[in-house]
Amino acid sequence: MPWTFKTLKKIKSNKTILIEGLPGMGNVGKIAVDFIIDDLKAEKVYDVVSSKFPHCVFVNEDNLVELPTIAVYYKKLKDKNILLIAGDTQPLDETSCYEFCNEVLNLCKKNNCKEIITLGGVGLPREPAKPKVYLTGNNKEIIKRYNQAKRLNGLVGPIVGVSGLLVGLANNVKIPAINIMAETLGHPNYMGIRGAKEILYVLENKLNLGLNLKRLNREIKDLQDGLSQLEDIEGIIPENIKEEKEFDKSYLG
Template identity: 50%
Template sequence: MGNWRIKQFKAVSLKNGVLIEGLPGIGNVGKVAVDFLIDELEAIKLYEISSFTFPHSVFINEDNLVELPKIEIFYKKAKGQDFLLLSGDVQPIDEVSSYEFSEKIIDICKKHGCRDIITLGGIGLSEIPKKPKVYCTGNTSDAVKKYKDPMINTKLYGVVGPIVGVSGLLLGLSEPRIRAVALLAETYGHPMYLGINGAKEILKYLGKRFGFAINTEKLDKEVKAMEKETMKRTEELSKISKKSAGKRLLGQDVNYIG
């Protein structure tokens, strides 16, 4: 059976597709951004992924029933461009499964002819940034050049530490097959802080870059519900996996985790 269960719901044909990844991490910046895109663009579910390498737990949902942790990929064509949007409850909890999962996502990208991968995440700071900066790095200089914009900073050396988890591995494992970049927004590095402002800055850039018709102000109205659901799951899973991104001590060198 293997460690991975990948269920495909629809068959789609993509042309020069772009995968945008946002899994839980520092401030859940990437997850907040991609979940918002999925809702705003009314994307359709394409894949559902579950695994024995995910935390050994189930969630109680709004229907008072249990559900296993899962990662999902959604599809949307917008402005003539095909997008795969990757989000989920968890990340793989150890190094080997992180590599395996990242390779499987790259295989899915190759299967659908994706040419680009964009991973999203947060840079944990010891205090709340008033106006979060967004940084960009990638697997090649050409990839970074393609997504360069006055809204983002490409000078990361000495500012950002290791990019740990799927958001980093998708970049490292893609080259030279697929162009891959990471967009990392500053956020407060506390485990119970939801990086809405950082997510908004990333969404503004994506909206400009791809012409998405999204209203980021809606995020402010949805904060309460998102904080309750997203941070509740993050807290629960951190106790189980002991891999929570928030376990990094504040005030140390700035690092991005997953």
């Protein structure tokens, strides 16, 4: 199997909601899911093993190398169970992405998932002060349920990677799925904490996870303080994005 979910701890999970947040535009989804895992003290229950990971290693702060990883975490709440997919990479080609998403859906069936949520970013030429949140899904009912206040926006354009494909393929196993995306600076190395915060507000409002979002406010302030010390923040913005007068939604994820 190209993708294997290695069991670290057996769980019995019903009424399960799966939330995916792998690296993508502005790393918005990754930041949001990593925050949930840390804040809820979710437990790692699956390691993903694959020869389809990028052929590289990461060098950490201790000058040691680490292989790319994807893992699944679990948290039991009062009236629901949460599975969270997190990692520092995602499938890099079309075939691998389909294979990975189908294995995720097998995991969902095994753990009686009633709903799938994927998270991502919408790239802009500049980081917005108040990022908009966009919704799309594989059926109208789940979109309506998440947008009861009608304050969220529709999304037009292809969604690249796991956050889009997983929602589409979930139709094949009859699991309602929704994609939640927030605006962020359109740069792959940018840390879109503001966008992640807006997504977390939506999740907290709908799922009552019990998150301490004040912690994220402090992290946003720390990030702003760091950015203010840079001599040229424009240096992280690609030239082709700087020159655009209109936002092109053709690359999302």
